[in-house]
Amino acid sequence: MKTIRRLLHAEVLTAVTFVTLAFLALFSFFDFVDQLPSIGRPGIGAGYQLPQALSYVALQVPNHLYELLPITVLIGTIYVMTRMAQSSEFTILRTSGLEPWRALRTLMTVGAVFVVLTFVIGDFLAPWADRTSQLLKARYQGNITVGQTGAWLREKQPYGQFAVNVNALASDGGMRGVRVFEFDNKGLLVSMTRSPTAQFESDEAWLLEQAERIEFTSRGTEASRVERTQIANFRWPTQITSEMVSAAVLRPDRMSTLDLFQYIRHLNANNQSAERYEIEFWKKVFYPLSCLVMVVLALPFAYLHFRNEGISVYVFGGVMAGISFFFLNNVFGYIGELRHWQPWLTAALPGMIYSLLSLGTFGWLVLRR
Numbered sequence: 001m002k003t004i005r006r007l008l009h010a011e012v013l014t015a016v017t018f019v020t021l022a023f024l025a026l027f028s029f030f031d032f033v034d035q036l037p038s039i040g041r042p043g044i045g046a047g048y049q050l051p052q053a054l055s056y057v058a059l060q061v062p063n064h065l066y067e068l069l070p071i072t073v074l075i076g077t078i079y080v081m082t083r084m085a086q087s088s089e090f091t092i093l094r095t096s097g098l099e100p101w102r103a104l105r106t107l108m109t110v111g112a113v114f115v116v117l118t119f120v121i122g123d124f125l126a127p128w129a130d131r132t133s134q135l136l137k138a139r140y141q142g143n144i145t146v147g148q149t150g151a152w153l154r155e156k157q158p159y160g161q162f163a164v165n166v167n168a169l170a171s172d173g174g175m176r177g178v179r180v181f182e183f184d185n186k187g188l189l190v191s192m193t194r195s196p197t198a199q200f201e202s203d204e205a206w207l208l209e210q211a212e213r214i215e216f217t218s219r220g221t222e223a224s225r226v227e228r229t230q231i232a233n234f235r236w237p238t239q240i241t242s243e244m245v246s247a248a249v250l251r252p253d254r255m256s257t258l259d260l261f262q263y264i265r266h267l268n269a270n271n272q273s274a275e276r277y278e279i280e281f282w283k284k285v286f287y288p289l290s291c292l293v294m295v296v297l298a299l300p301f302a303y304l305h306f307r308n309e310g311i312s313v314y315v316f317g318g319v320m321a322g323i324s325f326f327f328l329n330n331v332f333g334y335i336g337e338l339r340h341w342q343p344w345l346t347a348a349l350p351g352m353i354y355s356l357l358s359l360g361t362f363g364w365l366v367l368r369r
Contacts, residue, residue: 016076071322
């Protein structure tokens, strides 16, 4: 059985690798075409040129790899199963003692490898690559702007509440156009501090450069007074980290699981809606497990009888099934947010549907027939 396991593992790994490389080449080509209009435009320094465009395309590869792995696992495994069934190799393996449940365990083992790989890429490599690519564009094309009003964040502290507005992220990792509004526990505006540039001094403070601080004071029945102060370097203690600002600026699905969890806690602590980020968090948890679902869905193809021209039809069916899973995963995220479903259920439903389909097909085609 060790020889059979090695054979199946090697065949699946090889097929999945070739399918993944083919899809990555296609998506990288699309990314490069999308960057062509930006090449040569005047910007910071020498502007955005071909080397920067190629670097940006290369940094998009981890994100594509994370999104494509469950689909390529399905397509590659279906190809291996159908090819072995067509050449009667799998029939020989069955007569040699490869029972359905043993075949399932063998494929689940290689599926677990892809689960770990998908999790590592999605939680470590893809967030870093996406952040680096955005900073690369900012360095040569300008700051990363956030709509017309910028990104807004809130924070509660023991002595008051704060609303923070960040207009853009800079290429050096800092912020541009920062405004900090301070309110007391009664909701009255106490001060406003604005700065053209700011840096993340640590996880517990921001450093606002060339800041202007405006304080609103009231003394009893006297009229309110406004005091303006210019401060070269104003240190503002806060628990809002660079990852939280990036989450408000960039796409939440490009964040790591830990960053999403911390940002959700921050939103809940400040009475802000975290439903969108909770859905993305649970997607991060369940999405790698879909690789196991895909190998189960591919196993029944080994028990079919093929003619010489029939293999391409089943491989094409595998492509359509993989694409449908990708779209279903995205659609359920939007539907769950609109309908206010439980975040974990919204993220798990596509995998549950395909799991039932996989096990139902396996039970009917493999065990009963």
